[in-house]
Amino acid sequence: MGFIKRIKEEIAVIRQRDPAIHSAMEVFLYPSFKVMLHYRIAHKLYLKKHYFLARWVSQRGVRKTGIEIHPGAEIGKGFFIDHGNGVIIGETTMIGDNVTLYQGVTLGGTGKEQGKRHPTVGNNVMISAGAKVLGSFTIGDNSKIGAGSVVLEEVPPNSTVVGVPGRVVKRDNHALPQEELDQVNLPDPVKEDLSSLHHANAELTNRIIDLERELRVLKKQEKSDIGG
Template sequence: MGIISYIKEEIQVIRERDPAIKSNMEVLLYPSFKVILSYRVAHKLYRRKHYFLARWISQRATRKTGIEIHPGARIGKGLFIDHGSGVIIGETTIIGDNVTLYQGVTLGGTGKEKGKRHPTLKDNVMVSAGAKILGSFTIGENSKIGAGSVVLEEVPPNCTVVGVPGRVVR
């Protein structure tokens, strides 16, 4: 996919999911748009073992947007970060397609483990404001994580999780 078609696709994702956006030009101001473009460049560099340059790009994007995405994270198509300030996505996080994250979400680890230490979010997951998903486990397809929830264990597909600690309610 060429860069122009990729940018058009990212613009379309934001336009579809945020009714406040009135034009494509407005999307260019959107922190989610800026950070995902920077992430894609940083991730390519990271995969080619250019770790310092990848981190430099990602940290510049963090300072500009308030959204921190480690360049080692693996992110599918259609990630939408709405009101993204304070969002943190850890190094070994895997995010499927069409995932939505709101402000203050953390996809983090629980300590200094080696290897895979961050969560995997399958396709069509929605994580509400302030939720924390901590550890190396999977959030199943089409699941929703409620605002302020702290999720510390696997979530099956098609579930809604709320509370501290998070529990499946549907």
């Protein structure tokens, strides 16, 4: 893809996903746009094994935006970082198409792995603010990671993850368009567990009441039989 076409694509993605952008000119001030320009240049240098120059370009992008993308990371089309300050993307990270990250997201390693040590993120994935995805595993297509979650193991496609450590709540197996990917409408597994416990407790309470009632009836029958 040519340089001009790539810029037009970046502008279109940002305008589509951020309602705060009112004109194409504003996009040029946007951190996501700036850092992706630096990343594309740094990535080309990295592939040509100009590692120092690649990191130099990359670090200039970090200083300007607060977003750190290692030049070795592989990023697909339609990538978008909303706000973005504090986002970190590690060297062996692989990101598919139409992925959205929010501020404070880390796609990192555990510090104990060699070779491929960062996550692989599928297509149409949203990772909410402050989420940490650590390790060499895959986040399946059409999945959502809730804000503040810490994900340490593989996520199946079409899933939602929330909590620390992250817990998977499976969803219907269908692709989720970007307009349905938001940080608010997420399931709460703790609330669901409490609701299940409350329901089970209510059933046990009702069963005990029934047993006590049956016991009283039996006692009355025994007294009646003895009296007769």
